[in-house]
Amino acid sequence: xxxxxxxxxxxxxxxxxxxxxxxxxxxxxxxxxxxxxxxxxxxxxxxxxxxxxxxxxxxxxxxxxxxxxxxxxxxxxxxxxxxxxxxxxxxxxxxxxxxxxxxxxxxxxxxxxxxxxxxxxxxxxxxxxxxxxxxxxxxxxxxxxxxxxxxxxxxxxxxxxxxxxxxxxxxxxxxxxxxxxxxxxxxxxxxxxxxxxxxxxxxxxxxxxxxxxxxxxxxxxxxxxxxxxxxxxxxxxxxxxxxxxxxxxxxxxxxxxxxxxxxxxxxxxxxxxxxxxxxxxxxxxxxxxxxxxxxxxxxxxxxxxxxxxxxxxx
Amino acid sequence: xxxxxxxxxxxxxxxxxxxxxxxxxxxxxxxxxxxxxxxxxxxxxxxxxxxxxxxxxxxxxxxxxxxxxxxxxxxxxxxxxxxxxxxxxxxxxxxxxxxxxxxxxxxxxxxxxxxxxxxxxxxxxxxxxxxxxxxxxxxxxxxxxxxxxxxxxxxxxxxxxxxxxxxxxxxxxxxxxxxxxxxxxxxxxxxxxxxxxxxxxxxxxxxxxxxxxxxxxxxxxxxxxxxxxxxxxxxxxxxxxxxxxxxxxxxxxxxxxxxxxxxxxxxxxxxxxxxxxxxxxxxxxxxxxxxxxxxxxxxxxxxxxxxxxxxxxx
Amino acid sequence: xxxxxxxxxxxxxxxxxxxxxxxxxxxxxxxxxxxxxxxxxxxxxxxxxxxxxxxxxxxxxxxxxxxxxxxxxxxxxxxxxxxxxxxxxxxxxxxxxxxxxxxxxxxxxxxxxxxxxxxxxxxxxxxxxxxxxxxxxxxxxxxxxxxxxxxxxxxxxxxxxxxxxxxxxxxxxxxxxxxxxxxxxxxxxxxxxxxxxxxxxxxxxxxxxxxxxxxxxxxxxxxxxxxxxxxxxxxxxxxxxxxxxxxxxxxxxxxxxxxxxxxxxxxxxxxxxxxxxxxxxxxxxxxxxxxxxxxxxxxxxxxxxxxxxxxxxx
Numbered sequence: 001x002x003x004x005x006x007x008x009x010x011x012x013x014x015x016x017x018x019x020x021x022x023x024x025x026x027x028x029x030x031x032x033x034x035x036x037x038x039x040x041x042x043x044x045x046x047x048x049x050x051x052x053x054x055x056x057x058x059x060x061x062x063x064x065x066x067x068x069x070x071x072x073x074x075x076x077x078x079x080x081x082x083x084x085x086x087x088x089x090x091x092x093x094x095x096x097x098x099x100x101x102x103x104x105x106x107x108x109x110x111x112x113x114x115x116x117x118x119x120x121x122x123x124x125x126x127x128x129x130x131x132x133x134x135x136x137x138x139x140x141x142x143x144x145x146x147x148x149x150x151x152x153x154x155x156x157x158x159x160x161x162x163x164x165x166x167x168x169x170x171x172x173x174x175x176x177x178x179x180x181x182x183x184x185x186x187x188x189x190x191x192x193x194x195x196x197x198x199x200x201x202x203x204x205x206x207x208x209x210x211x212x213x214x215x216x217x218x219x220x221x222x223x224x225x226x227x228x229x230x231x232x233x234x235x236x237x238x239x240x241x242x243x244x245x246x247x248x249x250x251x252x253x254x255x256x257x258x259x260x261x262x263x264x265x266x267x268x269x270x271x272x273x274x275x276x277x278x279x280x281x282x283x284x285x286x287x288x289x290x291x292x293x294x295x296x297x298x299x300x301x302x303x304x305x306x307x308x309x310x311x312x313x314x
Numbered sequence: 315x316x317x318x319x320x321x322x323x324x325x326x327x328x329x330x331x332x333x334x335x336x337x338x339x340x341x342x343x344x345x346x347x348x349x350x351x352x353x354x355x356x357x358x359x360x361x362x363x364x365x366x367x368x369x370x371x372x373x374x375x376x377x378x379x380x381x382x383x384x385x386x387x388x389x390x391x392x393x394x395x396x397x398x399x400x401x402x403x404x405x406x407x408x409x410x411x412x413x414x415x416x417x418x419x420x421x422x423x424x425x426x427x428x429x430x431x432x433x434x435x436x437x438x439x440x441x442x443x444x445x446x447x448x449x450x451x452x453x454x455x456x457x458x459x460x461x462x463x464x465x466x467x468x469x470x471x472x473x474x475x476x477x478x479x480x481x482x483x484x485x486x487x488x489x490x491x492x493x494x495x496x497x498x499x500x501x502x503x504x505x506x507x508x509x510x511x512x513x514x515x516x517x518x519x520x521x522x523x524x525x526x527x528x529x530x531x532x533x534x535x536x537x538x539x540x541x542x543x544x545x546x547x548x549x550x551x552x553x554x555x556x557x558x559x560x561x562x563x564x565x566x567x568x569x570x571x572x573x574x575x576x577x578x579x580x581x582x583x584x585x586x587x588x589x590x591x592x593x594x595x596x597x598x599x600x601x602x603x604x605x606x607x608x609x610x611x612x613x614x615x616x617x618x619x620x621x622x623x624x625x626x627x628x
Numbered sequence: 629x630x631x632x633x634x635x636x637x638x639x640x641x642x643x644x645x646x647x648x649x650x651x652x653x654x655x656x657x658x659x660x661x662x663x664x665x666x667x668x669x670x671x672x673x674x675x676x677x678x679x680x681x682x683x684x685x686x687x688x689x690x691x692x693x694x695x696x697x698x699x700x701x702x703x704x705x706x707x708x709x710x711x712x713x714x715x716x717x718x719x720x721x722x723x724x725x726x727x728x729x730x731x732x733x734x735x736x737x738x739x740x741x742x743x744x745x746x747x748x749x750x751x752x753x754x755x756x757x758x759x760x761x762x763x764x765x766x767x768x769x770x771x772x773x774x775x776x777x778x779x780x781x782x783x784x785x786x787x788x789x790x791x792x793x794x795x796x797x798x799x800x801x802x803x804x805x806x807x808x809x810x811x812x813x814x815x816x817x818x819x820x821x822x823x824x825x826x827x828x829x830x831x832x833x834x835x836x837x838x839x840x841x842x843x844x845x846x847x848x849x850x851x852x853x854x855x856x857x858x859x860x861x862x863x864x865x866x867x868x869x870x871x872x873x874x875x876x877x878x879x880x881x882x883x884x885x886x887x888x889x890x891x892x893x894x895x896x897x898x899x900x901x902x903x904x905x906x907x908x909x910x911x912x913x914x915x916x917x918x919x920x921x922x923x924x925x926x927x928x929x930x931x932x933x934x935x936x937x938x939x940x941x942x
Contacts, residue, residue, distance in 0.1 A: 033729050037673030039701075045351030047379065058724065061703055065675065065728055068701040073353075073382040075375055088581035096372065096580065099604035100379055101347050266724065267716035290727035359665030361693060387667075387696040389689055402895035410686065410894060413918035414693055415661050 003303040007119045007126040010135040011176040019177055021309070023145050025299035026292065028312040032069070033295055040312070042302050043072035046103040051094070052129070053079045053109045058266065059129055059139075062290070063106045066297035075102075090114065091121070098124050104301060107131070125304040133167045138300060139265055140173025142293040144181065146285050147220055149292070150261050155182035158217050162246065163224030163273055165194045170265050171224060179204045188214025189224075189246055190236050211246055215256060222263040223248060223273045239272055248274045253283075261285050317617040321433045321440040324449040325490040333491055335623070337459050339613035340606065342626040346383070347609055354626070356616050357386035360417040365408070366443070367393045367423045372580065373443055373453075376604070377420045380611035389416075404428065405435070412438050418615060421445070439618040447481045452614060453579055454487025456607040458495065460599050461534055463606070464575050469496035472531050476560065477538030477587055479508045484579050485538060493518045502528030503538075503560055504550050525560055529570060536577040537562060537587045553586055562588045567597075575599050631931040635747045635754040638763040639804040647805055649937070651773050653927035654920065656940040660697070661923055668940070670930050671700035674731040679722070680757070681707045681737045686894065687757055687767075690918070691734045694925035703730070718742065719749070726752050732929060735759070753932040761795045766928060767893055768801025770921040772809065774913050775848055777920070778889050783810035786845050790874065791852030791901055793822045798893050799852060807832045816842030817852075817874055818864050839874055843884060850891040851876060851901045867900055876902045881911075889913050 003021050011019070032038060048067040050060050055078065067074045077097070084093055094105060104125045107115045112132030119126045130136040148154055159178050165171045165187050178185050179202040187194050191209045199207050208214045215221065226242055236242050248262065253275075262274070262284045270276040279286060302312075317335050325333070346352060362381040364374050369392065381388045391411070398407055408419060418439045421429045426446030433440045444450040462468055473492050479485045479501050492499050493516040501508050505523045513521050522528045529535065540556055550556050562576065567589075576588070576598045584590040593600060616626075631649050639647070660666060676695040678688050683706065695702045705725070712721055722733060732753045735743045740760030747754045758764040776782055787806050793799045793815050806813050807830040815822050819837045827835050836842045843849065854870055864870050876890065881903075890902070890912045898904040907914060930940075 035673075038675070038729060039673045045349075045353045047352070047382075057705060061705065061725075062728060064703060065701065068675075073379065075378060077371060077375065087583065089584075092581060092584075095601055096604050097375075099601040100376060100608055101352060101605065267720065269715065270717075270720075287723055287727040290724050291729070294728055359663075359667045361666070361696075387693065389692060391685060391689065401897065403898070406895060406898075409915055410918050411689075413915040414690060414922055415666060415919065 002308065006304065007115070007122075008137055008300050008304065009115050009119055009126065009128050011137045011140045011173045011180075012135065014177070014180065016180050016182075019141070019144065019181060022141055022296065022299050022303065023148060025303060025307075025309045025312070026141070026145050026295040027149075028309060029298040029302070030292065030295035032298075032312075033291065039069050039071055041071045042307055042311075043067065043070035043103075043305055046072045046305065047075065047101060048072045048104040048106065048301070049075045049077055049097050049102045049124075050106045050129075051077045051097065051108070053084065053090070053107070053114075054130070056108055056130065059108065062293050063127075063129060063297055066294055066301060067104070069294075070298055070301055072104075072301075090118070094118055094122060094124075098122060104304070127300060127304070130169055132169065133172070134169055135173045135176075136169040137173050138293065138297050139170050140177045141300070142289055142296040143170075143174050143222060143263060143265070144177045145296055146263065146289050146292045147261070149288075150285060151219060154178065157183045157219045158186065159183045159220040159222060160186040160188055160214050160218040161222045161224065162188045162211075162214060162248070163193070164226060165189055165198060165224070167193075168224050174222060175201060175205060186214050186218070190242070192236065211252070212255070215252065218256060218260055220261050220263060221248065221256070225265060225267065226269060226273050239269075243272045247272060248278055250275055250277060253278050259283075263289060266290065316622065320618065321429070321436075322451055322614050322618065323429050323433055323440065323442050325451045325454045325487045325494075326449065328491070328494065330494050330496075333455070333458065333495060336455055336610065336613050336617065337462060339617060339621075339623045339626070340455070340459050340609040341463075342623060343612040343616070344606065344609035346612075346626075347605065353383050353385055355385045356621055356625075357381065357384035357417075357619060360386045360619065361389065361415060362386045362418040362420065362615070363389045363391055363411050363416045363438075364420045364443075365391045365411065365422070367398065367404070367421070367428075368444070370422055370444065373422065376607050377441075377443060377611055380608055380615060381418070383608075384612055384615055386418075386615075404432070408432055408436060408438075412436060418618070441614060441618070444483055446483065447486070448483055449487045449490075450483040451487050452607065452611050453484050454491045455614070456603055456610040457484075457488050457536060457577060457579070458491045459610055460577065460603050460606050461575070463602075464599060465533060468492065471497045471533040472500065473497045473534040473536060474500040474502055474528050474532040475536045475538065476502045476525075476528060476562070477507070478540060479503055479512060479538070481507075482538050488536060489515060489519060500528050500532070504556070506550065525566070526569070529566065532570060532574055534575050534577065535562065535570070539579060539581065540583060540587050553583075557586050561586060562592055564589055564591060567592050573597075577603060580604065630936065634932065635743070635750075636765055636928050636932065637743050637747055637754065637756050639765045639768045639801045639808075640763065642805070642808065644808050644810075647769070647772070647809060650769055650924065650927050650931065651776060653931060653935075653937045653940070654769070654773050654923040655777075656937060657926040657930070658920065658923035660926075660940075661919065667697050667699055669699045670935055670939075671695065671698035671731075671933060674700045674933065675703065675729060676700045676732040676734065676929070677703045677705055677725050677730045677752075678734045678757075679705045679725065679736070681712065681718070681735070681742075682758070684736055684758065687736065690921050691755075691757060691925055694922055694929060695732070697922075698926055698929055700732075700929075718746070722746055722750060722752075726750060732932070755928060755932070758797055760797065761800070762797055763801045763804075764797040765801050766921065766925050767798050768805045769928070770917055770924040771798075771802050771850060771891060771893070772805045773924055774891065774917050774920045775889070777916075778913060779847060782806065785811045785847045786814065787811045787848040787850060788814040788816055788842050788846040789850045789852065790816045790839075790842060790876070791821070792854060793817055793826065793852070795821075796852050802850060803829060803833060814842050814846070818870070820864065839880070840883070843880065846884060846888055848889050848891060849876065849884070853893060853895065854897060854901050867897075871900050875900060876906055878903055878905060881906050887911075891917060894918065
C-alpha cells in the first residue's frame with residue numbers, strides 16, 4: 001500500500017491500510033535507531049520547521065531528532081519572542097516560513113483545527129503535533145505501534161483508556177486509530193471527564209465511570225496524564241481523591257491479566273494516575289512508547305516526503 | 315568584480331560594483347533554493363554564531379537557514395540567560411566566541427555602531443543583522459535584489475519609502491543602496507517621522523509629508539512597519555489615525571501605476587500601514603522578499619568567506 | 629594508556645595516567661580546531677543531549693560546538709518550559725532522553741551529585757558539566773591543559789587559586805587534578821570563603837588568607853569569579869572591598885614572577901577580581917582557556933565513545 005497524503009492532520013480520516021503503512025514503515029526505522037550510526041540521508045537538503053505555539057519540549061525533541069536522523073536541517077520556532085507576539089497572524093507566520101523554502105511545518109497549537117487551516121494554503125507538508133483538544137496523531141500512531149509490537153495485532157484487543165478523556169487530544173487520536181484497526185475501546189474515568197456522548201463516535205467505543213468495570217478484560221491500559229499543574233475547577237475535588245478513585249495502584253493492577261501492558265504518554269505523575277512500581281514494572285511500556293515515537297515520526301516525515309518503504313530495505 | 319571585504323557592516327560604504335557583486339551572487343543562490351536538495355558545501359566545517367542581543371526570530375531564522383544550507387555549523391546565542399546578563403561586556407563575549415573558533419559573528423544589537431566596534435578587533439567575519447537606528451544591510455540588499463529581479467534594473471526607478479523613516483535602519487540601508495545604484499528615492503510619512511534633513515544625505519533623495527505627492531510616479535512603494543507595540547509618544551496620535559492618513563488603502567493603490575510593486579520588510583500590520591487585499595495582491599512582493607533574503611544572506615556569507623561566484627556555476 | 633571509563637563525573641577519582649590521556653588527546657583536537665575545516669566524523673550518527681537544568685550559555689555552547697565538530701547531532705534541553713517544570717523527576721527525564729537513543733547526556737545541575745546519580749542507571753555516557761558546589765571536571769581539565777601547554781609540565785609548579793573557594797566547583801576540580809599531577813596548590817581569599825579545612829583534602833594543599841603570602845612564588849594564579857549578581861550575605865562586605873583586598877591589581881601583579889600566567893574561568897568582572905589591563909595583558913591566558921575548553925571537551929566525548937588517540941594521527 002502506498003501513501004498519497006501530503007499532510008498528517010489527524011487519524012480520524014486515515015484508513016486501516018494507511019495506518020498500517022505507517023506502522024510498517026516505523027518498524028523499519030525502529031531497527032535503524034538501534035544501529036550505532038542512526039542516520040539515513042532520506043531528507044538531506046530538506047528543511048523542517050518545528051512551529052510550537054504551545055510549548056512542549058518532549059514532543060519537540062522527538063520531532064527534532066526524527067528530522068536530524070533523516071539528515072534534514074531543523075529550525076525551532078517557538079511563539080515566545082517571535083513575530084506572533086507582535087500581532088502577526090499564524091497564516092502570515094507560516095507563509096513567511098514557506099517563503100524560506102520550509103519543506104515541513106510541524107505545528108503544535110492550542111487551537112483545534114490550526115493544522116487543518118494551515119494545510120488549506122501551505123505548500124509545505126503540515127504535521128499536526130497536537131492541536132487543542134482535537135488530535136495528536138503521531139502520539140496515537142506511536143501508541144498503536146507499541147501495542148502491535150507487544151501484542152502482535154490490534155484487531156480484537158480490549159484497550160482501556162483511563163483519565164481525562166474530555167480534553168485529551170491523545171485520547172481522540174488513540175480512539176480513531178484503535179477503532180479503525182478493530183480494537184474494542186473502553187473509556188473510563190470520572191463522569192465529569194468522560195462524557196457518555198463519546199460512545200456515539202464509533203460502535204467499538206463504550207464509556208464507563210466504574211474503574212473495576214473499565215479494567216475488566218483489558219489487554220491494554222492506557223493512562224492519561226492528570227494535568228494537576230493547571231487543574232480543572234470542579235472536574236474532581238483533588239489530586240489525592242483522583243488517585244484513590246482512579247489511580248492505577250498495585251491492588252488494582254493485581255486484578256488485571258498478567259500479560260496486560262500499561263501505557264502512558266508521559267510525563268507521568270508518580271502516585272497520582274500510576275503507582276511508581278507499576279510505572280517501572282515489567283508490564284509498563286512507557287519508555288518503549290518514547291522510543292517508538294521517534295520511529296513513528298521518522299516514518300511520517302519519510303512517507304510525506306514521498307519515500308517508499310522498500311527503499312529502506314538495505 | 316571580486317569581493318575583498320572581511321565584514322558587512324553597512325551599505326553606505328559599498329560601491330555600486332560591490333552591491334552588484336552581491337546581487338549577482340544572490341541570484342545564483344536563489345536558484346539553489348529552488349532545487350530539491352538545497353545544500354552546498356561552501357562553508358563546511360565553519361562555525362557561524364548568531365549573536366542576537368536584541369531579539370528577532372525572523373532574521374535569526376533566515377541567517378540560520380542560510381548558514382545551514384552552506385553546510386556551516388550554527389550556534390544561536392541570545393542575550394537572555396547569557397553572560398551578557400552577568401555584566402560581561404560585548405567585547406568580552408565576542409572574544410570568547412572567537413576563542414571557540416567562530417568564523418562568523420552575525421550581530422543584532424540595539425546600539426548603532428556595535429558591529430563596527432566589533433570589527434575593530436574581531437578575527438571572525440562580522441555581519442550586521444541590524445544595529446539600532448543605523449543600518450540593516452542584508453535587508454537593504456534583499457530589497458534592492460527584489461526590485462532588480464522584478465523591474466530588471468535599479469537605475470532611474472522611482473522608489474517611495476513610506477512610514478517611520480526617522481528610527482528605521484531598514485530605511486537607511488535602502489536609501490544608501492538605492493541612491494548608489496541610481497534610483498530616485500522619495501521618503502514619505504508624518505513630519506514627526508520623516509525629517510527634512512534626510513534630503514542632505516544624497517542628491518537623489520527628496521522628502522515629502524504629502525502622501526499623494528509621495529506616491530505619484532512611484533515604480534516601487536516600500537512600506538515600513540509601524541511599531542505600534544512600542545508606540546512612540548507624540549509621533550502620531552493613534553494607529554487608526556496613521557492608517558487613515560498614511561496607510562496604503564485600495565483607493566490610494568488605484569492611483570498608482572499598474573506595474574508598481576509593493577514591498578514591506580514584515581511582519582505586516584494588516585489594516586494599519588497596508589490593507590490586507592494589497593498585501594495579498596499580485597503587486598505585492600512581500601513573500602518574495604523573504605525568499606530573496608535567504609539567497610542574499612547565503613551570498614554575503616559565501617563572499618565574506620572568500621567564495622567566488624564562478625564556483626557556483628555548476 | 630587507554631581509557632576505560634563510561635562517564636566523566638569528577639576529577640577526584642581520575643588517576644594521573646587517565647588525566648594525561650585526556651590532555652594528550654585534547655592536544656590532537658586543539659590542532660584540528662586550527663584547521664580551516666574543523667570537523668571530524670568520530671561521532672557521526674550519535675546523539676548528544678545538553679541537559680542544562682542550571683543555565684549556562686558559555687559552557688553549553690562549548691559542549692555544543694565540541695559535539696558538532698565531532699559530527700554528532702545535538703539537542704539542547706533546558707529546564708525552562710520542559711517537563712521538569714511539570715514535576716517530572718530528573719530520573720524520568722533522563723530515561724526519556726535515553727529512550728530517544730541519546731548516546732551522551734551532558735548534565736549541568738544545581739545539586740551536587742546529580743551526574744553521579746544519573747550514572748547509576750543511565751545507558752548513555754554521562755558528562756558532568758558542573759554540579760552544585762561539587763565539581764566541574766571539564767573546566768578543571770581545560771585549566772590543567774592550559775597550564776601544561778604554557779609551562780610544559782604540571783609537576784612541581786606552584787598554583788594559587790584565589791577567590792570564592794568554598795562554593796566553587798571549579799576550584800574543587802582544579803584542586804584534584806593539580807594535586808594528582810603533582811602541583812603545589814595554594815588556596816587564598818577571605819577566611820569566610822576559604823576554610824582551613826581544605827588543607828585536609830590533600831597534602832599538597834595549603835590555605836592562606838593573606839594575599840601577599842598567597843601570591844609569593846606562584847607560577848600560576850587562577851582567579852575565581854566573584855558572583856556579585858547573587859552576592860553571598862556576610863561573606864565579605866562589598867564588591868569594592870573585595871577588589872581592594874583580594875583583586876589582582878597592577879601593583880600586586882608587579883610582585884609576581886615575570887613568567888607567571890594568569891587564569892580565570894570567565895566571565896570576568898573587570899575591576900573586581902582582576903584589573904582590566906591584566907586580563908588583556910601578555911600573561912593572561914583567559915582566552916586560551918576558552919579555546920582549550922573546546923579541545924578538552926572534544927577529547928572527553930571522543931574517549932568516552934571508545935575513541936583511541938592514534939586514530940586522530942592522520
